[in-house]
Amino acid sequence: DSGVTQTPKHLITATGQRVTLRCSPRSGDLSVYWYQQSLDQGLQFLIQYYNGEERAKGNILERFSAQQFPDLHSELNLSSLELGDSALYFCASSVEAGRGTDTQYFGPGTRLTVL
């Protein structure tokens, strides 16, 4: 158990809908990262927050957004969902802002299925 929690574990929804994925980092970690894992794209970095502020952006679509709250939990919002958004979404956390030696610990993931 990494100490990172994600809810829900599974999510099934329809095209055009909006969903919210939630992540609680390990105790003491200030950074939260979101990744998408799909069969065709592999593991892709989406976005990072550090202590409530956006720190880095990766291959995140404009239909997706995220935020980190004062208690450090984070939410990833996916809207106008398409079939191709079906994937496993992972949250990771680390102690610091993400410098080279900082280790990221991953949650169990949320499996999103868009029908």
Added chain:
Amino acid sequence: GNSVTQMEGPVTLSEEAFLTINCTYTATGYPSLFWYVQYPGEGLQLLLKATKADDKGSNKGFEATYRKETTSFHLEKGSVQVSDSAVYFCALKGSNYKLTFGKGTLLTVNP
């Protein structure tokens, strides 16, 4: 940009066989290197890491050495077990904040 190339799977071995999964990388500067493991139906777990050249990461009988001259971080284990069956990901973290992953290698160990 940064990239990671790891050997295509699947890899199928018998119990107690020797394992090598090759990983090479492209990055500017001095990245940190990681191996993560994903067991069926689970999330990613950190297996081992190395943060500078010639460092050896090790855990649970697995080892990998950071070779800057060959830009490699090959994963090895002397004697695999059925319980090692999983997908293994090589990853690097450079001067930016994100992890860049390889495509993953599926390992199946048969009794």
